[in-house]
Amino acid sequence: MAGNPKKKSTGIVNAAIGALAVVLAILIVWMMNLVSGIQGTARIINYAGLVRGKTQRIVKLEISGQPQDGMIADIDAFIDGLRFGSDELSLVRLNDDAFQSKMQELDDYFQALKQEIGRVRAVGSNNTDIIPISETFFGICDDATGLAEAYSQRKATSLSALEKYITADIVVLMLLIGYQLFQALRTAAMNRALQHKVYLDAATGLPNKNRCEELLDDPTPPAPETGVCSFDLNNLRRINNSMGHETGDAYIRRFAVALRAAMPEEHFVGRTGGDEFLAVTHGLDADALQKLLSHVRKQLAEESQHHPDMPLSYAVGFALASDNPDSNMRDLFDFADKNMYINKNHVKREEAAAEKRLDFQLLKQVNRLHRSFSDCLYCDARLDTYRTIRACENFFLASDGSYTGAVEQIAEEQAAKSERSRVRSALQLDVLQRDLHSAEDTLELQYNAAEESRYSRLTVLPIDWDKNGRLHHFILAFETIRLNADQAIDPKEQLTLYYEQLKQSILENDSYVDALLDMAGTIYTVNLTRDTLERNISPAGKSDSDRALFLDYPLPCAYRDYCDEYRKRVTPATLGSYRTADTSARLLKRFAAGEKHITVEYCVQEDDGAIRWVQKTVLMTQTTVFDPEINAETPMVTAIILLQDTSQMHARDEQENARLQAASMKCALRTAPKPNFSRA
Template identity: 40%
Template structure:
């Protein structure tokens, strides 16, 4: 009982672990989707943040050379507004990173100052303003903003890689658990198969037991191919049991079982029908083959007895073949073979010690 409970607990534990791992995998996939969503558009933000950095320098150079470009300044205004809010017509996302937003806010505020200096340069000439120095400062601020966006992107990429590794480990654990569960199922199936085999195997002789014989006999289908049924019964088992003990009788049964299985080809059925009775079914056969098998069995038994066998083998038998009975089934052959075996046994007792045969 304890072992059974342990196995049940182990099976339940594996199922619980599988459910937990599946749940964890679902969570990891959801987190990965979120991070991918955060990463989506980050490259575009970095690209436009870098574009602002370069385009601002171009705008300042144009102002220094006396070439005004209000469209370029308006363009830079739109990009900075879109980077800050994330709802402009450039479809830029607002990065959810405090360091980036802080650098962007500083850059945007300084851009307003730089635009005011551009206006001053137009009125007084760039030589009388700080436009060049301020543009250099703005360039550094823009560079820091781009770096902050790139760092944010790298952090998201690292999170995604970590989630991928965790997902792979999770799936590996799931595969291992599935393999364990499969191994347990195969082991249980094998055990059930062995139990089923034991239910139809005679433990003492290793031959199919009475249950197997009856299952074969209960097949009600008419025999289409020539088939023979042979019944064997040991003649001297009671004498051996009475004079030498039941262990000797068991050894006699085992010896006869081994003899039957050795002489009768493997493709045919040999089973212990009960006690000292055995049954053989010879498939796709004819009278000549059956008689040849019985002759071989008799020669093998005689040879064993001549070699000083301490437990002489003596048996009665009877057989019937379906070719002699139109539309017969296995039970019909058994009944005919049993009758012939009874006659054979009665003749044996009449010849040896005049005792009445079994009823």
């Protein structure tokens, strides 16, 4: 397997630096020797000149009759030092054959010169060859000095060349060392960057899961006023599914930036992963930490005002070391995480309630059209999203998602093939923003459905516009119309439609319970499991006549006994209807069969002989209770029974029936053939 090219390159550079360092050391030693040699050559040149000068003086003095044995001895010592080197004179031997040959010649001539000096002393200078011999000697001295100078010049030239080599070696060595230093600095920077990346979440700029885990795994016991906060974003899945993961990532970044900005710098803030974040506080007690988290929520709420279509929603829980002695950081995080989920339930419940209130208001606008819309979408034109605010059981779209994607699905799955292009074009956001500028600009799109027995109609209701006047929110309502009014409806389909509309009326009425209570003249509750009529409730504002619907009877009592007593007032003609709900046993049997809602009507005869129609509505529920008598949990079926006087409604029905019967008889008389009387 091939080695790492980077490591191989580094090895080559290191080897080159080592080799160049060795070469440089050798060159420096060599240069030092050359310098030493040049310095020695300079002394040799000086002493060679000194030999000539002293010899000239010796000759002059000897000619004048002044013997100079001491100086002659000095010249011998100088010549000997120049030939062989001398520690005493600090002379080195020149390793130059021409110079040594010349010095041998110089030594020989000096010996001859000394003999001639001896003759001068004996016979006088006029009778000797002292002058020619000395002139020759002086010439040899000059030649020796010249050779020493030439040798010195060669050494200097070598030194100059050596200096160039040394300079080149040093330059290359410095370049390599500089390269290595650069590489080292670069590696250090890369290591720092890598270490930074190891602990940095690139998406948010906060410390990442690795750093958070390292902090939570710290074995050092936390200080008493150390706090751990667990944050969790809400609605991320909905955003990812409806607007895409890029929008979800932007949502996470917004939260991270806002959270870091809201938390003081001395407190740690990191991302533990996904939509979860961690904060570690120092020096705050419970009250101070609560105030800080309230400040954070306020700051994030202000940030959300700039993004009204996608406000930041999150849950947070915290735990303090002072409240959890002997706990480490991981334990505190676990406690904080549990508290966060408690807070999440509160936050999501509040958001769901706010969304439900908005849905009630939106559906009230829809219901003002008095149309049978089976399904409704609340759409955001700016974000290209929708969510369902009304949906039947078999609705084909998801509860929320991309509006553009929903348009494609509507065209492909609901419209006939010939209609798809028209439906798709009419529902494009740019078309809606072009055509819808006021609340009156309702758009209706009718098209042939994929099912041949009916056609469909889509209604677009604009809700609001942004500050630039562009459509922001709108409702897309679905309606299906049968083609043949005489065609019989399948009973199952009709029942399904009934229950869907009943469900809508309950879910979409924010005061449904109040309406039921207001409708009843009197109310009482029954424990069917124990056959106990527990109490009677007279809603506020009801008349004595309404309150009289309930029989004056001591409570609590057996429901069967109460019904037996009440039965005495029921007219024989309606007794059968009354008896369907007059015992706990009958009601429990129907509850077990799946019925939760039973309505019966019957007539009662008042003390003054007047007949009164009464509607009895029984709403049954089941709960689980702990029974101390048997020391166990047991299911308990209870009922709330609403009594309503329907005499006026029946009177109106009877009047209407009488009117219709009279009109029918009148019409029959007009169309009956007249008798033909003829004379006999």
